[in-house]
Amino acid sequence: MIQKTFIVNGIERMLVVDDNAMLSDVLRGQLRLTGVKVGCAQGQCGACSVIIDGKVTRACVTKARLVDDYAAITTIEGLGTQKHLHPLQVAWVVHGGAQCGFCTPGFIVSAKGLLDANPNPSREAVRDWFQKHKNACRCTGYVPLVDAVMDAAKALRGEKTLSLDDNKPADGRLWGSSYPRPTGVAKVLGQWDFGDDRKHQLPPGTLHLALVNAKVSHANIKGIDTAEAAAMPGVVRVLTHKDVKGRNRINGLIAFPYTRGDGWERPILGDEKVFQYGDALAIVCADSEAHARAAAEKVRLDLEELPAYMSAPEAMAEDAIEIHPGTPNVYFTQPLVKGEETGPYFAREDLVVAEGEYYTQRQPHMPIEPDVGFAYVNSDGKLVIHSKSIGLHLHLLMVADGIGVKLEDMEAVQNPAGGTFGYKFSPTMEALVGVAAVATGRPCHLRYNYAQQQYYTGKRSPFFIKGRYVADKATGKILAAESEWDVDHGPYCEFGDLLTARGAHYWSAGYGIPNQRGEGRCVATNHAWGAAFRGYGSPEIMFASESLMDELAEKMGWDPLELRYANVYRPGDTTPTGNAPDSYALPEQIDLLRPKYKEALRRARENSTDAVKRGVGVAIGIYGCGLDGPDTSNADVELHPDGGVTLYDCWEDHGQGADMGSLGTAHEALRPLGMPPEKIRLIKNDTSKVPCSGPAGGSRSQVVTGNAIRLACEHLITAMRKPDGTFRTYEEMVEEQLPLRYSGTWTTPCRPTDENAQGDPICVYMYGLFMAEVAVTTATGKVQVEKMTLISDIGKINNKLVVDGQNWGGMAQGIGLALSEDFEDIKKHSSLAGAGIPYIKDIPDRMELIYVEPAREFGPFGAAGIGEMPLCGPHPAVINAVYNACGVRIRHLPAYPEKVLAGLRAQNK
Structure with a gap:
């Protein structure tokens, strides 16, 4: 000291x-x-x-x-x-x-x-x-x-x-x-308290947890010896699977009967097998985090290593053993069948065919705040879990049986979240802190260090994609498309079926291609489990379809932007799932971009040298707002004596702006009352206080929860309105014994896709047109993005400040997806810098945003969502720009300098 x-x-x-x-x-x-x-x-x-x-x-x-x-x-x-x-x-x-x-x-x-x-x-x-x-x-x-x-x-x-x-x-x-x-x-x-700040607000006697994580990727568990750890200073308990009261499994909520497994693959604490590096095998509960971590190092593991399949092709090999005995490693298949048979089109000699194979990597989310949370049993005997969850009601359903607590005896609260970008759509530590609180009877707090954040939270699932287009050279019209995609979803099935289906939904999205055949396969591997990541399926599959558009354009002798213009949605066209688009603004978006595109091409030509070659690339990015098929949300609003209201909803916040989303929507709905925003109070994201609004994923919240908020407010206004058109005061409502709290429930007018991925799964979409301008240093292969332009069609904008931020941030993550970010090498990629997080000089200061705002029929006040579209198209635009600059086509992301340099050297052989 x-x-x-x-x-x-x-x-x-x-x-x-x-x-x-x-x-x-x-x-x-x-x-x-x-x-x-x-x-x-x-x-x-x-x-x-x-x-x-x-x-x-x-x-x-x-x-x-x-x-x-x-x-x-x-x-x-x-x-x-x-x-x-x-x-x-x-x-x-x-x-x-x-x-x-x-x-x-x-x-x-x-x-x-x-x-x-x-x-x-x-x-x-x-x-x-x-x-x-x-x-x-x-x-x-x-x-x-x-x-x-x-x-x-x-x-x-x-x-x-x-x-x-x-x-x-x-x-x-x-x-x-x-x-x-x-x-x-x-x-x-600095007063917005995050999960690790809130540990200081917990009572004396709170225990601090440390995980014992597996340091191998696949093994049988022969034994776990906790004796030495239990004797360490400050240690209260060392928990293993034997201390879990319930089923000790996460409910994966799979799509029956299509998924060939039972959905209970993921242990809370490992009991029979290690399925991936980082699996939690024990929890040390101590009086401080330092004591807990020191003791965790003393837990002795007896593991029998097994072959580790670290990619989908490895797990699909004929001699690969089943990672989950009794369930094949390829456990879900999604066909895509739209229109006529495609084979005859590809056999025609008068048409042009382009094809390619592509790969999108295991992109890490890399929030600056690592995962953190705590749990306790409250005075009513209920288990309360605080975390960064962006699906509070969903996660209670997924962990209750595993912990061994009845669903009605659990509550969940979202702590302010230092970014999630989707990884918290999966429960990560919720079951762990719940198990510890139940076993010890004391509040339990858990904070991952950054290596644990990297190896023990979900990642974007890699896609291995094959695709081809066939088109008429004279008209530019694409007549048919075929595709295959294998999804490396790690060892745990949760949401893998949905992700694989999204491949069918967004392959070639944006183009009215009448005839399509494809198949996606979800594969269990021993690498990091697959979790939702901004765009979930679209950035992966659209990297292939948008790269292939440029390859087709070159083969046909067309300009890439004009080939897109010839094929984008127009009235009469249908999406890959066979439903009508909700907006036909893409031709207008291209018209707006065209002069900027031509000017960018001119700049690139004039400023290119042998040492630094410059180029321009374009791409479309599309995503839907909602979970597939009927999707419901709820919200309540309550009138108060001061004439203000409280809005109750569970629109969880990744950091994207749920507070402003709720406030802006409610204020617009309450405009007949002339209510100032200061009188709209928000109570959010606590299952004991607010109704179920559904998870904040799939860019659904502004549309689905926004409509629920709108309806709740409209019901209140209807109750307050007098026959003469004026409005009752609070006192008059009470005097007339009218309710003061009103609920809004809204369900999307959708139907889920069938076994061939055809249906009407989403009623509101977002459409982006991206342009990247890049510089390639020929001596090193380094790519620098010098400018990004995005023309967005997201319906009517709720809050421009929030929308701008989402667009800038999404494009930055797309640049990282294109050039630097990966979680493949577990040790190398276990830090922010090692995994390739883009710092400020990796992102251009010039990122131009342009909006078109056609109102959405089913969006509240004409709005769509925003969060995911900005990451659906920047990376193929960057990669297309690299090819335009130097003639190197990168099909395997990220486009590290050594990959580009190898391509440049191959040109000179």
Whole structure:
């Protein structure tokens, strides 16, 4: 131990610190300055940034004992207050820089360090600064963060004023405006408490958990010895499968009778087999996380290793053993049968055929906040689970039997989530903390370190795809298409059937191709389990179909944009599932892009050299808003004495803006009452308080939950309306004994697809047209994206600030999917940097957004969703641009520099 004295946010603080304590732990644990966030704990994300004697420093890799006595330390808590925000904090709110908000304090503190040193930076200087200090954001695409710094700098120089009211609409109408998110101020102050912050709010006696994870990918479990671990300091219990009260399995909710398994493959705690690296085999429950982790290292595992199948082709081999005995490794098949037989078209010599094989990788979600949660048994005897879940009611259904608690005796609450991007559509730690709380009778808190975040949460399932098109060269019309796709879904089946079916839904989406045949297969492997990831199926299959469009265009001698124009949806066309599109705006989108595209091609030609070749690529990206077939959501609204209302819904927040989604929709629905937004209170994401709105996945929430909110509000307005058209007051409602709380329920007018993937599964879609401009350095093969353009058709916009942020962030993740992100090598890819997270200089500062807004018939006030479409098309646009630049066609993602370089060298042989 060592005594230290620091000047923290202007106050002298004496501390006694452990010799090996990191400054972040001292600030968070001993001073409760939880605005200092810890994400990677490896100095790779910058969420922990503080200023020490004028220098921006990453506190998670700085030992407290090495900081000078009387050093001046500034954290986010020292910058501003709710009544007196720092200009950087105001600018962050005004520009929508705080999406999930986890990286926000670190960015703002880092930006203060910049402006203290350079009060008049250029945009490039801001980008250089964030790159140098390793400030990473997974949500925003960085553009609004640079905008915020530039505006804050002007305010500090006295050149402009900044106010939280800057984006508030003059007419008071929120719908379609850039009204700031309700959670924005808390996030920029560092007061928006995430799961690891909330452990400080749990009662004395709370246990802290550590997992014993398997370090092999496939094995029989012969024994688990916990004796040495149980004797370690601070340890209360060491739990194994023998301590699980229930079935010890996650309910995979499979599609009967089509899936060839029972849906109960995933153990909560391993009992018979290890199915993937990282499987949890034991839980250490101790008085501190440090004690728990130390004890976890002492658990002894007796494992008999088995052959590990780390890809779909390996697991599909004839000599491969069944990963789940009794269930074939190929356990679900999805045909695609639309229109006439395709074979005769491909046999015709007067038509042009293009074909190819493609691969999309095991993309990691890489939220800056690793997975975290806690559970306890409340005073009513109910098990309450707090986590980052984006499917609260769904997850209770999936874990109840496994834990051994009746569904009616469980509740779930969503903690503020530092980004999920879909991985929390699957339960990750919910069952683990539930089991621990039931077994110990005490509150139990669990935080993954970043390696565990990488290897023990789901990933985007790799797709191995074969496809071909046949077209008429004169008209450009594609007459038939064929496809095959094998889905590497890891060892656990949950949602694998849905994902494989989505391959049929989005292969060649956007084009009215009348005749199609295809087959998708879902395959069990021993790599990381497959989880939902933004776009779920569309980014994978559309990489192939949009790459193949460019290959067909070249073979036919057509311009790639014009070939798309000849084939995009027009009245009379149908989607791959055989239903009519809900918008025919793609020709208009192409018309808007065409002059920009021609100008981009000109720039690329003029600015290309032998050393750096430039090119332009385009692609379409499409996704539906909803779960396949009938999809229902519920919301309630209640009138209060002050004339305001409370809205109750379970629209979970990945960080994408569920607060603004609910508020904007409710405010629009309540406009007849003239209600200001300040009088609409939100109670969200607690199953004990709100009705089931369904999971926040599939871009469904704005449409399905939005309609439920609309209906609830309309029912309230109807009850309040008097015969003369005026409205009753609260007092009049009470006097007339009218109910004060009203429910809204809305179900999509859809039918699920049949065995051939034909039906009407989704009633509202999103359509994006992407253009990428890239530079390829021929000496190294490195690809730099210099500009992205996206023309979006997402119906009527609820909140432009949120929508812009989703588009920028989605394109940034698409660039990562194209060029750098992967989770293949378990050890190499177990960190943010190792897995290829894009930092600010990897993402272009120029990302142009253009909107067309045809109203959707079934969307609330004409809206569609937004979250997933921006990641459905940027990566094929980038890859098509690489080919346009240098003639290298990358079909196996990511397009690492060595792959591009190998292609360039092959040209010279």
